[in-house]
Amino acid sequence: MSDVLVVGASAAGLATAESLRRRGFTGSIRLVGDEAHQPYDRPPLSKKVLSGAWAADQAALRAPDALAALDIDLVLGSKAVSVDVRKQEVVVSGGRRLPYGDLVIATGLAPRRLGAFDGLAGAHVLRTLDDVARLRGELLAAERLIVLGAGVLGCEIAATGRQLGLGVTVVDPAPVPMGAQVGPEIGALLAELHRANGVEVLTGTKAEAPVVTNGRITEVLTSAGLVTADVVVVAVGSTPATDWLEDSGLILDDGVVCDSRCRAADNVYAVGDVARWWHERQARSVRLENRTNATEQGLAVADNIMGADKPYVPVPYFWTDQYDVRMQVFGDLAGADTIRVLEGDPADRKFVAAAEAAGRVVGVVGWNSARGVRKARELITS
Amino acid sequence: MLLQVEIDEPRCVAAGHCVVAAPEVFDQRDDDGVVILLDANPPGDEHERVREAALLCPAAAILVRDRGGAP
Ligand SMILES: Cc1cc2nc3c(=O)[nH]c(=O)nc-3n(C[C@H](O)[C@H](O)[C@H](O)COP(=O)(O)OP(=O)(O)OC[C@H]3O[C@@H](n4cnc5c(N)ncnc54)[C@H](O)[C@@H]3O)c2cc1C
């Protein structure tokens, strides 16, 4: 029996456990994860680990002594397969039963796959340390890379591919890269940035089928013709890892559906990429896929487990590193009708801009302007 | 109790959450936004805010150690 059982031993799960201890929680905490690695951080995977600037172990979230000091029962290499919320018990692979007082679901996302590419030599996804080791190994011996999907992850992989000296093509049916995250204007700037760095950006283009020669992908047929490549990364988004919750009775709808306290049922909470909760200030249900949300939501759930009964009402934040640009975004850009530059100049790749919808500031974005964007954040009205 | 704050600078992603949480202890460089540690041994009334900053840092770049006092 553990007083708190956290399933998913990554950013959000560890943040919850750590926050409980920082708040003085003295009960027992068990943290279960299906990966064999000590908890590690994902943002460096597509950047410093893929480029080789960092060794894999530098992505660790906590040093071993700091982890030990938390007094957590860390169970790695163990996959949760089901939960009985009435008996308050999780079953892990192998059949072991783990009873709990409170359950925290922190299982994150699984990459969406494209059937035609699945399992082919040369085709990759990128979510885990094992994925990055495989991908990097192949990129070092490759000449041409195709990235399917120009979301945040696809854009970062393209930039790192260029840094490694590969020829890179990005394919996406949408009109601009990262449009869903940053809207059309900033998306167009990103397309320019990638082109200026030598990437072939095929927006408005669909990937149709792989061309396989001697058991390996050599080309991809797209709606704009054939593109040659030795390596293909499928970066077309991810879906919440809720397969193990199918029969739990918990409400699943693109994530674990929670109330404003991030509570999915009595004694059950969800945190991080997998959690869809009611954002009271935005008056809608929200699921965020970013690193800051993982920690902030972990903190909020730790507080609520300890009886705070507080709604979780964050201002969303994410950053991305591509070439010499660090972009930071607070709030919501995609719904904006106007982008107003507040300081600097997009042409210099150093600026801060406000995103407005019907005259209200709904988000701010900065390129290479960390301080400016932090200050501009206060303009966001909710 | 003494608190020792350390920064693992290469990890910092310039998110600035630390500056919002504990402006007396953290600042950011003008050019790239990387964290500047203003006070490696902050006074007692800052301790709570510094611990909050370490929890919130999305890059796990802030290390906080107790020095002396409680074991
Ligand atoms: C390559 C990459 C780069 C990124 N870059 C950025 C960035 O620059 N900025 C940003 O803001 N965000 C970035 N993100 C997003 C950020 O990393 C995520 O938002 C964050 O990792 C979410 O944490 P999480 O703990 O909710 O989920 P995850 O990190 O996905 O962790 C979930 C864990 O649960 C485990 N698990 C799943 N199912 C089970 C099960 N049934 N039983 C046991 N364990 C299970 C998984 O294996 C995994 O270890 C990036 C993500 C990736 C993949």
Ligand code: SF4
């Ligand atoms: S919160 Fe962390 S990542 Fe952000 S500026 Fe501070 S130290 Fe750097």
